[in-house]
Amino acid sequence: xHNAKQRGTFHSARWQSDYSPDLCWISTTVGRxxxxxxxxxxxxxxSQHRPSVIHIGLQLSIIRGVQCRTSNxxxxxxxxxxLATERSIPLIPVNNISVEESYQRFCGAMQQAACHSIPRGFxxxxxxxxxxxxQDLLKQYEESGDPDIADHLIESLDAARWHRWEELTSKMNFxxxxxxxxxxxxxxxxxxxPPKSTHSxxxxxxICCRRVLPCI
Numbered sequence: 001x002h003n004a005k006q007r008g009t010f011h012s013a014r015w016q017s018d019y020s021p022d023l024c025w026i027s028t029t030v031g032r033x034x035x036x037x038x039x040x041x042x043x044x045x046x047s048q049h050r051p052s053v054i055h056i057g058l059q060l061s062i063i064r065g066v067q068c069r070t071s072n073x074x075x076x077x078x079x080x081x082x083l084a085t086e087r088s089i090p091l092i093p094v095n096n097i098s099v100e101e102s103y104q105r106f107c108g109a110m111q112q113a114a115c116h117s118i119p120r121g122f123x124x125x126x127x128x129x130x131x132x133x134x135q136d137l138l139k140q141y142e143e144s145g146d147p148d149i150a151d152h153l154i155e156s157l158d159a160a161r162w163h164r165w166e167e168l169t170s171k172m173n174f175x176x177x178x179x180x181x182x183x184x185x186x187x188x189x190x191x192x193x194p195p196k197s198t199h200s201x202x203x204x205x206x207i208c209c210r211r212v213l214p215c216i
Contacts, residue, residue, distance in 0.1 A: 001026055001054075007040050009050050024054055069120050076118040084113035129160040 001024050008018025026036045038054045088109040092102055130138070137153040140146070172181040 001036055001038060003038065006038070007050065009040055009052055011043060011048050011050065013048055022049075022052065024052070026056065067122055067124065069122050071114070072119045072121070078117070081113050081117035084116060085109065088113065127157075129157060129164055131160055134160065 002020065008020045009022040010019045011017075012019065024038065036054060036056045038052050041051045041053060043050055089106065092105045092109070094102065097105075134153060134157050137149055137156060141149045141153060168184060172184060174181055
């Protein structure tokens with residue numbers, strides 16, 4: 001695994017350039033490559049090498065949402081929304097009032113139908129694809145600390161994310177407009193790599209100060 005956008009793992013003091021001579025290979029499981037991410041830390045004291053922290057396997061990423069109420073179209077009741085608009089919009093008069101007032105009534109009918117059929121809100125923190133089954137497994141693991149429950153949780157969350165991946169990629173259509181498809185591809189690609197501003201909580205000095213036992 002190699003990320004050309006990250007800093008090099010070796011900084012040459014003579015040439016003042018970064019290189020990446022330290023490489024890492026990740027094996028596959030069940031015919032699929034494992035999820036892995038790496039973060040290159042700062043310089044070692046009195047050394048030209050930089051340590052790398054590699055995370056292998058699926059991680060429970062916690063996303064902190066913006067405190068702004070938005071519409072959740074995935075949980076919208078479209079049948080109720082259609083029924084409400086079909087009942088209210090034909091009742092708006094056309095000839096007796098002005099066009100501006102008709103437009104305001106039309107917008108009001110659409111907003112009223114959306115308020116009753118489309119939920120709105122925000123979550124301060126959430127984990128993608130964490131359904132009810134995964135939430136129960138997470139609660140059991142927090143109470144018992146059983147590693148078997150943790151493995152089952154990771155497998156269930158991985159299956160949910162894989163199903164979500166197939167659902168999103170199957171709806172891509174480049175025939176009429178490729179803009180939405182490319183936006184979706186960039187979003188899916190960004191989910192596999194840590195953002196550029198991500199910094200590991202582990203420092204190079206902490207690795208240097210860690211006692212290393214000799215191999216026998």
